[in-house]
Amino acid sequence: MFLRKYLLGVMFALALATVMQADQPTLSIQQQATLVMFGVEVSVVVNCQGSTAFEVNVAVRQGDMASESFGVNFTSNGGRQVVPVFVPGEFTPGAADATAILACNQLLEAITAGQSIKITE
Numbered sequence: 001m002f003l004r005k006y007l008l009g010v011m012f013a014l015a016l017a018t019v020m021q022a023d024q025p026t027l028s029i030q031q032q033a034t035l036v037m038f039g040v041e042v043s044v045v046v047n048c049q050g051s052t053a054f055e056v057n058v059a060v061r062q063g064d065m066a067s068e069s070f071g072v073n074f075t076s077n078g079g080r081q082v083v084p085v086f087v088p089g090e091f092t093p094g095a096a097d098a099t100a101i102l103a104c105n106q107l108l109e110a111i112t113a114g115q116s117i118k119i120t121e
Contacts, residue, residue, distance in 0.1 A: 046080075053105060
């Protein structure tokens with residue numbers, strides 16, 4: 001009985017260590033965004049470690065104007081990928097701030113990134 005509990009404990013510890021060593025998802029916002037009709041396109045760099053579904057939401061603030069993308073779903077290619085996200089609003093060329101939130105494969109906790117960006121035409 002003791003041996004069985006011991007072996008189950010060892011198996012659990014090894015499984016937990018394997019999960020904890022897995023590469024964590026990453027998220028970053030590129031510094032330049034593009035002004036498009038009815039909004040701005042912000043590129044985010046994501047890595048969800050494996051072929052899985054993910055959701056990214058981007059918010060942009062420029063002066064008194066603030067808007068968000070309302071969450072966009074994609075399929076991960078298993079590595080680093082650049083994803084363009086449209087944020088509606090009356091933005092102008094110049095400095096702005098962006099925030100992005102990433103959830104990979106229905107994670108209970110999301111990854112957040114913030115970045116000062118430059119909106120160009």
